[in-house]
Amino acid sequence: xxxxxxxxxxxxxxxxxxxxxxxxxxxxxxxxxxxxxxxxxxxxxxxxxxxxxxxxxxxxxxxxxxxxxxxxxxxxxxxxxxxxxxxxxxxxxxxxxxxxxxxxxxxxxxxxxxxxxxxxxxxxxxxxxxxxxxxxxxxxxxxxxxxxxxxxxxxxxxxxxxxxxxxxxxxxxxxxxxxxxxxxxxxxxxxxxxxxxxxxxxxxxxxxxxxxxxxxxxxxxxxxxxxxxxxxxxxxxxxxxxxxxxxxxxxxxxxxxxxxxxxxxxxxxxxxxxxxxxxxxxxxxxxxxxxxxxxxx
Numbered sequence: 001x002x003x004x005x006x007x008x009x010x011x012x013x014x015x016x017x018x019x020x021x022x023x024x025x026x027x028x029x030x031x032x033x034x035x036x037x038x039x040x041x042x043x044x045x046x047x048x049x050x051x052x053x054x055x056x057x058x059x060x061x062x063x064x065x066x067x068x069x070x071x072x073x074x075x076x077x078x079x080x081x082x083x084x085x086x087x088x089x090x091x092x093x094x095x096x097x098x099x100x101x102x103x104x105x106x107x108x109x110x111x112x113x114x115x116x117x118x119x120x121x122x123x124x125x126x127x128x129x130x131x132x133x134x135x136x137x138x139x140x141x142x143x144x145x146x147x148x149x150x151x152x153x154x155x156x157x158x159x160x161x162x163x164x165x166x167x168x169x170x171x172x173x174x175x176x177x178x179x180x181x182x183x184x185x186x187x188x189x190x191x192x193x194x195x196x197x198x199x200x201x202x203x204x205x206x207x208x209x210x211x212x213x214x215x216x217x218x219x220x221x222x223x224x225x226x227x228x229x230x231x232x233x234x235x236x237x238x239x240x241x242x243x244x245x246x247x248x249x250x251x252x253x254x255x256x257x258x259x260x261x262x263x264x265x266x267x268x269x270x271x272x273x274x275x276x277x278x279x280x281x282x283x284x285x286x287x288x289x290x291x292x293x294x295x296x297x
Contacts, residue, residue: 025115033116036294047071081122082139088186090130090163102217107153114146131162133171165190169202181211188216195262207273214277225252
């Protein structure tokens with residue numbers, strides 16, 4: 001548990017997130033979520049007499065023969081889903097310079113998705129990962145279960161510092177056997193030295209079994225360096241530290257090009273495997289980002 005938060009402070013924070021995100025889910029997201037994530041398919045409901053215009057492929061020939069009158073099978077959407085949130089809890093989620101940090105935004109986005117799922121009578125589970133899978137909360141229904149997930153996102157302290165998205169995707173593939181709707185919430189900075197994503201193979205396997213969407217939460221300061229002279233920087237995941245001269249224009253341009261190339265490589269990967277993705281800055285309104293994700297499906 002996070003020692004910086006007392007039990008009372010934690011409850012207040014969970015309650016604040018609940019009030020805000022539950023209202024958003026009821027007023028905005030529940031309908032969009034329902035439309036975007038359709039469920040497993042069509043389930044048989046009943047038979048009724050044939051009406052002009054009915055699809056003859058739905059004829060129930062056994063009932064038709066028995067009653068000597070044409071009858072058709074009626075199907076309805078099999079609505080219930082299993083939703084799994086893959087939440088990046090590595091040290092980099094604590095980074096924040098532009099009016100917020102990733103940890104708080106990730107908690108709110110996860111809460112909105114969870115409330116939207118609960119409103120639609122879906123089960124919700126969560127998987128917390130750093131450079132390993134830190135914790136898995138199996139999918140269940142109900143408000144108390146949902147609040148447990150939010151509380152864990154707020155207070156969870158990882159045992160390792162790095163990020164390994166492949167580990168999270170492999171765990172999802174092995175733990176959830178039936179097709180589920182999965183949301184990967186991360187800064188998505190998990191790359192090889194050449195800037196290409198390290199998780200392609202695991203992603204390829206996961207998307208063949210599950211409906212995966214990526215929600216990238218980033219801080220604008222990560223994408224470009226300000227010209228503020230000599231600064232001391234430290235990687236929150238590896239612990240490596242160095243002095244950087246931000247007044248060097250070529251150094252700033254090199255960094256920005258590396259980040260841009262990394263983003264382009266991940267975008268090409270998601271397009272290749274038809275993975276829906278949205279990028280949300282910590283100082284942006286995540287409502288707009290989530291609406292874009294839902295509407296683009």
